[in-house]
Amino acid sequence: MASVVEDPMLSYRILDEESSSSLSSNPSDAVIFVGISLVLGIACRHLLRGTRVPYTVGLLVLGIALGSIEYGTHHRLGKIGDGIRIWANIDPELLLAVFLPALLFESAFSMEVHQIKRCIAQMIILAGPGVLISTFCLGIALKLTFPYDWSWKTSLLLGGLLSATDPVAVVALLKELGAGKKLSTIIEGESLMNDGTAIVVYQLFFQMVLGKSFNWEAIIEFLAKVSLGAVGIGLAFGIASVLWLGFIFNDTVIEISLTLAVSYIAYFTAQEGAEVSGVLTVMTLGMFFAAAARTAFKGDGQQSLHHFWEMVSYIANTLVFILSGVVIAEGVLLDDHVFRDGHSWLYLVLLYVYVQVSRAMVVIVLFPFLRYLGYGLEWKEAIILIWSGLRGAVALSLSLSVKARTREKKKTKSLRSSDTSPLLSRQTGTLFVFFTGGIVFLTLIVNGSTTQFILHLLNMDKLSAAKRRILDYTKNEMLNKALETFGDLGEDEELGPADWPTVKRYIASLNNIEGERVHPHDAHESDNKLDPMNLNDIRERFLNGVQAAYWGMLDEGRITQSTANILMQSVDEALDFVSSEPLCDWKGLKSQVNFPNYYRFLQRSICPQKLVTYFTVERLESACYICAAFLRAHRIGRQQLHDFIGESEVASTVINESEAEGEEARKFLEDVRVTFPQVLRVVKTRQVTYSVLNRLIDYVQNLEKVGLLEKKEMLHLHDDVQTDLKKLLRNPPLVKIPKMRDVISAHPFMGALPPSICKPLESSTKEMMKLRGVTLYREGSKPNGIWLVSNGVVKWTSKSLKNKHSIHPTFTHGSTLGLYEVLTGKSYICDIVADSVVLCFFVETDKILSVLRSDPSVEDFLWQESAIILVKLLVPQIFEKMAMQDLRALVAERSIMTIYIRGETIEIPHHSMGFLLEGFVKTQGTQELITSPAALLPSHVHQSFQNLDTTAIKGASFSHKASCYLVETRARVIIFDISAFGSESKLERRSSSFVPRSVDHHPHRPLGREHGGLMSWPEHFYKQKQHRDFEGIGQEANSLSARAMQISIYGSMVNIRKYFRSYPGISVAKPSHSISYPTIPSHQDRPLVSVRSEGTVRNNLEGRNLTGETTLAPPRISTAPKDSHAEDSSDESGAEDEFIVRIDSPSRLSFRQAS
Template structure:
């Protein structure tokens, strides 16, 4: 604007230059904020109206630009920029749900159309001004030379500016290296912005004034348009051939998977928009450094994850807990969201990477780098858990509330699609949940820490027991708090009782079992550990080490024996509960994809537990697998099969279970045969259908259209190292689901 006014003949001194720049910049920003506030107040009177929101944002943007640019002669670009920044900062809850996505898609289309029109218009002006009047080439050769020289000076000026600010750009903010600086200098005059400025010069040259001739505007547009045609292939060659080294294939795959997980968590409401921006930027920076460094996206997040040391003294003070929680949630919740999202995204990416590359050396190295990067995130969450245990409870409550509201919206939409609700009823219910969602985002609720009795009573093992046997169990159980790295069980030692995990995560490792096939050897809260060893009297199958601060309960083995003898249905339920843990230990590649509650539901409703007498034959069909829990079996050309062990039909594809045929000879926990015969005593075997097993593992369960499940509404929540779940159950007369009696097994004698 300043230089254009000088070319048009207006004179300036130092004071007038400063005054002009202040008016153009500050005045444009102030007007942009004014337009934003007025439009935001207008939007406050509308609700869930996508068409009106699109129309209003489009009209306000163009009215603001032309009012400031043409009428007031200020900077219209700064006005629209201030308008957009105000929307991003203060209008997050104004555009809700699908409306926000629709608005985003609408503006993408508008931007694409506007960008296309600019290039088409520049071509039309060149054709009209140059091809119709050849005098531009014949009589103005000197002008063309000056324009090319001007372009050279502009490039040099851009290089000088980038060079002068290089150190600041390198060590502050995003971080700029030398290769990126060259790209910025070379591509400075590319894009729709430069052509828009050239078109403004053309428009000014068409008016009658002595300083800017009409042909100058045409030549400026022509030079910039020609430079786009020349620099487009050059910039691709610069980027891919000279400045970007060959990348290692494993890291880009992992980074893309992490980024996709962040988008999914944003849609699910697990993270906020601000947190998503930070996480996305960390992945972008890691992608830029993929050729020279290992996975380093956590390095970009460390500055956003900080636990002040004085918070420990605050937690030990005599101030009310509600007061402490109120002032710590705002400061620590962003770090908790970042760490939890980072751990979850990398766990999903590791699983996808192994599925994509298999057990290759590249996959192993990238997975190890991913695990190493998550240690700092785990330490931060562990520190928060130890100092402010109520904080994580607050954050998880917010996520659960958001997930419940989203689930309600999906079910309302399904009811409308199936014809059970009219459109007006659907709109009314949708408005109700949108209002609740807005209240949740603007004023999140604080929650109280659960009592010990509530934690124990909410555990799936205890809550499913009949009241007659549950009450004595609750009265004789004490709470324990275990720090990180505490041993609950050691492999080979005898278990004296079971551990019920209420909060936290426990990691397992074993020399006998194939733990190397597990990408995430974690038992999260809601797990029942040691139950199988107590039921069978065997020594511990693996080491159980706490991977975070764990609140758990210990029940002695004598109490479990009393439960078994109280009711046959209780004993069957205990065997099912133990089978959920054994399945995760023996077939980790499949069952680690499911949360503990999903595994428990699959065992209770999607499998069959059968007892076989001595001498009876067990013949598994080709699409069924079994897990031997009790007894001894004999197979042809094999040693006696002792529990626990995986029983496979001889035609089973071992790669589905994450095994290879060469590994079968070295594993005593997995057997494949046409039939199995029960030896000295009765055998207890649980049978799974392979098709349903992998459907559950891949999260492809069929959801009933437009209705809630009568048994439970399950919501997965991210914890420091495991899957946290909140189960909202509905009372049912069947307290102990004992599964389906049908199975793909043939009995013989």
């Protein structure tokens, strides 16, 4: 093998030149090199634009040329040469520390997170096993075929050094060529990880070469520490910096400066402080920013960030590649050995072949894994992957580190005896720089310059037929826009007309489309089937439009940063499946809209209920943001697609897919609007506030642009609005949950009870927030209490109730569940499951029974309240569609409850329906024993039943029909007069005695549905002492059922004292009780107050006059002095003003102050 002998005279000449140069040069001369490099870079980029030669290749050639002039000729470059020598002698580690953090961060930050997730397995395989395979292949080849008598450790050191595919070179090349996203992500991500892995392998073998020994355990420990520690440090810096970004408000300079500073600090901390891989640290930091802070930069800030990092990347790439060329030239020209030994050039070419073969072996060996992981890999893409293994500044810097270490050893003469062998001699360091620089040059010149040709050869740079048709169609549209613009601007009063032929000559890009107008989706198939390529293309364009709409909503403040990240990710995931299934971006949002399982665990855990409620409301709020933004973005996307393409079968298919996707989101928002409308209200309030403030900012800035405001005035107003905007973002409006006492008092059951009973119950009531699907109680279980539904919807199912005619088996706001079972002691007769998020209250059985024992006067009210739920369960054909306030009005106005003893007969009027609440009765004639609960129907059906399905009613397992019923044991029966039901099962009632007639004078006022009035909750709750002002109303208002009806219809509590004087004609019915029980509370007069609901009940009115219809008992009319009536009811008397009264009920009823 050939040997290399150092020339002492040459070494003396080099050292002498270096020392003399260092004495004559000024450190400030280094600045001129930066300026010259940038000018050369600008010229190179300008001249090579439009050619197949990558920009980085031209920079490397220019660097070699500069180095050759400075080091290879007698014509020195003066001050420029001094600057070149200063940069050429830079410490290799300093070179990496100056350029790598910015370049690595920019590359990692610009990658799409979704692409990284899908390709991460392929990246790790190429950067892990791939680097090891390449290292050992090159090391074996170097050891066996090169004549330099290197040890295995030295050969593997150079092999690991050359295995680093440089991200700087690769990324610059891919940006120049515009490769596909999938392939670019794999190559770029692999180069980033590969670089970090190769540096770790290099450090390991470098320490071995220096004499340090490692066993397998130490090697594994070293690799784990260097790699995993780097990832941990990168995540730590990423989390800290993203949190800091959250406290920066509309200051683009600080935001961009933070990204630059944290990349350098993280690199230094990892490389110098923790002695782990700085490359992997910065790569992790950049990817974390891409994932977590993608939407932190909005509007102008995002554009500024993009331009800043593009500029940093351009400057760093220019300096790195020119400096690499200078270093290569210096390494070759200042070492006479390279010229005296011509075999080194041949071995350089051979090493280039080895590098390409090892790269091919890596891809071929790992191809089975690469093909089936992530997006997969086709053979064409594998060829590009092999050919794109460029080497660059990283490998060159590592070789310079080896050379620098050999200089230190020679100067200090501190080599141990084991190091006097040619393990790390100066010749070895020189050859490392020569071979590495040569490989960098050859890969950039050969591979970099021919990659675009290979892409063309493999037809990977051509547009698909669908994309070409889109381009042709767009050109036609551009021509139409040009003609339209010329028509608008072609002539004016001052200058006259313009010449269209001359204008057209300057838009040569549109000159070749005068032919027939094309459509992007004209069908060419004879079978008239949709072209899958066209369909996939339009789906992709539609989803890109949806994502652009999300960005717009983020800038407008319609969605938060976290919501935007979720929405963007759903679109990225849907883009992967455009070729295999219809639009599916909603699928990625379901998990964010629905409640996760751990929320149910929170309810079962020891977490405070207020905390559970807070998290639940926050989750609802986030889901509302997501659903509203999803629907809006899809609506914008459909409109844009229709405006761009027009009518076509492909566009109609995609639009129909979009509309179908939105159904579930609409249903969710509708459920929230019914159950928790205050959440939607807060979301909309926040959006409107943000939009208003942004409009004010634009208005002020526009005034300054047109000259109506001076700069100082504009800044003053702008700062004021910015302060308000900052306040909104820091302290946005929140969904406030009112105090439990206020919510309970708004429930008809609790609000109707006397204060002496209600207060003890309130103290023992448990507030609960139940998620959809959570069971409140099950059929057949022992009743342990009652459930008061404040917000939300629950669904009931029952095996014992054989009735199959229930279409909407739900209970909503104001329902009192389980009360019948508690009163009777029977098992629950149905399952109750939350059908939405439900805010409810639980009262234990013992508390209810203690109320009965302490105050028997409320017994009838409790039975009547239980009947409201029972009638919906037993006869859903009639009562299912009735709102809770309608049923309470029916109980208060048109019901009578009687207790019968054994031997008595019960007759049900033909216009009524009875319900057996407790006891046993028999049907007359058949002697069929009927147990409670049961529906008792009359034998002759009234004409108002003629449109009801009476056959279904009679066939129900709990419904019975007879002319009369015989009482077997003490029985409690409640009878409803339902003659007011018409053909559509609507309840008709007389005018309300409590509602001022002026309310009817506002027909334009929207009348909400059953839950519409909850929009006022929680802001409009009154204090309890203001609500409970029912004293003095009169004897008629003492009925607890009437009070519950009033609360259900009008809200928490309405002060109706003055209106009672104005409308004395209140209809009441005197109940007929069994004479066998003269002392029971039900013997007392039970007034039935006639009240018309302004909510759902009012919508059900048909305007029929009920005068003359049969009622349960003759009405008892209360009279009042005519003058008093006239005085209070007159709108013009001015004797008494009407005040606005806020109503916290589903009716949205309000009383206006008389003018």
